[in-house]
Amino acid sequence: MTVTNGRPAVDAGTVLPEWELPAVSAEKMKTMALVLADPNPIHFDLDSVRELGMGDRPVNQGPNNLAYVMNMLAVWSGGHEHLRGIRVRFRGNVLGGDRVVARGTVSGLRDEAECVLADCDVELVVDEKVVLAGTATVDVTHLTGSAQ
Amino acid sequence: MAMTESELAAIVGTPIPGGSYTVEPYVDWLLNDVVESPRDGRVAHPLFAYVAVAVGKTVSWDGLFEICGATADDGPMFGEHETVLERPLLVGETFTVGGEFISAERKRGQRTGVFDIVGFRLSLTDVDGATVASTYNSIVFPRRGA
Numbered sequence: 001m002t003v004t005n006g007r008p009a010v011d012a013g014t015v016l017p018e019w020e021l022p023a024v025s026a027e028k029m030k031t032m033a034l035v036l037a038d039p040n041p042i043h044f045d046l047d048s049v050r051e052l053g054m055g056d057r058p059v060n061q062g063p064n065n066l067a068y069v070m071n072m073l074a075v076w077s078g079g080h081e082h083l084r085g086i087r088v089r090f091r092g093n094v095l096g097g098d099r100v101v102a103r104g105t106v107s108g109l110r111d112e113a114e115c116v117l118a119d120c121d122v123e124l125v126v127d128e129k130v131v132l133a134g135t136a137t138v139d140v141t142h143l144t145g146s147a148q
Numbered sequence: 149m150a151m152t153e154s155e156l157a158a159i160v161g162t163p164i165p166g167g168s169y170t171v172e173p174y175v176d177w178l179l180n181d182v183v184e185s186p187r188d189g190r191v192a193h194p195l196f197a198y199v200a201v202a203v204g205k206t207v208s209w210d211g212l213f214e215i216c217g218a219t220a221d222d223g224p225m226f227g228e229h230e231t232v233l234e235r236p237l238l239v240g241e242t243f244t245v246g247g248e249f250i251s252a253e254r255k256r257g258q259r260t261g262v263f264d265i266v267g268f269r270l271s272l273t274d275v276d277g278a279t280v281a282s283t284y285n286s287i288v289f290p291r292r293g294a
Contacts, residue, residue: 021184028182035179037203062226063202067183067195074185080236081191087230087284134228 010118010143014106019072026058026096036061060094065132069122072102077138084117088134098126104136109144116141150291151217156264159252162215164268166246169204171196176239192237197281198229200237201270204245215249216266218289227265227286234280243272243280251286262291 029043041048042059049058066088074080094100104122111117118140124132171192179195180187205212213219237243247270254264266289271282 031178032182035175035182036199038209062229063195063198064183066198066229067179067185067193070194071183071185079191080185080188080194083194083233085230085232086194087228089228090226 010106010109010116010140012106012108014118016072016076016104016106016120019068019075019102021068021100024060024064024094024096024098024100029058029060029064029096032061032064036063055095057095057097060096060098062090062132065090065094065100065124068100069102069104069124069132069134069136072104073120073122073136073138076104077140078142082139082142084137084139086122086134086136088122088132090132092126092129092131094124094126094131100131101125107135109140114141115139116144150262151264153254155217156252156254156266159216159249159266162249164212164247164249164270165206166244166270167204167206168242168244169200169272170242171200171237171239173239188239190239192239192241194231194233194237196237197231197233197272197283200243200272200281201245201247201283204243204272205247205270212268213287213289216252216264216287216289222292223290225288227288228267228284229286230284232282234278237272237280241274241280243274245270245272247271247282250284254291260290264289264291 033043043061073083102124104120106118107121108119118138120136122136123130176192180193185193218224249268251267256262265286267286269284272280274280
């Protein structure tokens with residue numbers, strides 16, 4: 001189903017606009033440690049990171065990496081309120097200073113309860129290495145212009 | 149000593165102590181700043197489904213690991229995460245958090261050795277008693293002694 005109706009077409013195979021963060025902030029990991037009540041020092045204490053043999057850059061919280069993919073879906077769909085679900089596997093670490101890119105492709109459209117839902121394959125990459133991958137479902141009724 | 153397989157199976161159905169979580173406007177501001185997302189002010193970032201269950205459950209990560217017969221020193225790793233949203237989460241809303249362990253499976257890998265994958269689901273319920281969101285997480289526990 002491809003419906004233009006003066007709006008962006010959405011169909012299986014549609015490539016979503018990439019979302020990029022040029023450099024993950026180490027400072028913001030400290031804020032997130034408080035938001036998540038996450039005491040793991042690998043996110044904020046460089047001495048601990050070094051003692052654990054994990055290099056000299058802090059490790060980004062996994063939920064932050066998930067949020068970057070959510071941001072990509074929101075920019076594409078017009079807001080966070082359109083996200084219906086997301087399932088991901090954490091496959092690698094993102095470190096302070098890394099450039100991350102979230103990207104995705106629509107794998108199919110389906111009708112459900114008077115809505116048009118787009119199932120998407122999504123991933124987050126650092127230097128073309130996939131650090132998070134999975135699927136997401138977004139309500140795109142407003143993009144297709146069709147209330148079923 | 150590592151859990152036996154029968155002890156592992158008995159984890160399934162164990163409730164996870166829950167509490168409540170409010171999406172405070174200042175925390176919404178901070179979280180959106182952290183993850184580089186424009187702030188809506190009305191609709192909360194969907195990551196709050198994860199944050200609400202992580203903070204709103206009243207058992208610590210160490211306590212959760214203990215139920216699974218492990219500690220942080222065993223090197224548990226996040227496996228999968230799923231968020232299902234019935235509707236958008238709103239800034240200022242308060243949710244009740246509750247859930248249980250739903251799966252526990254022992255696996256053996258040639259390179260990784262024995263490890264267990266334990267899954268749990270936590271839900272957010274609004275003040276009217278409606279389920280707003282649910283999250284699933286799986287944690288991988290290396291079982292070097294098994």
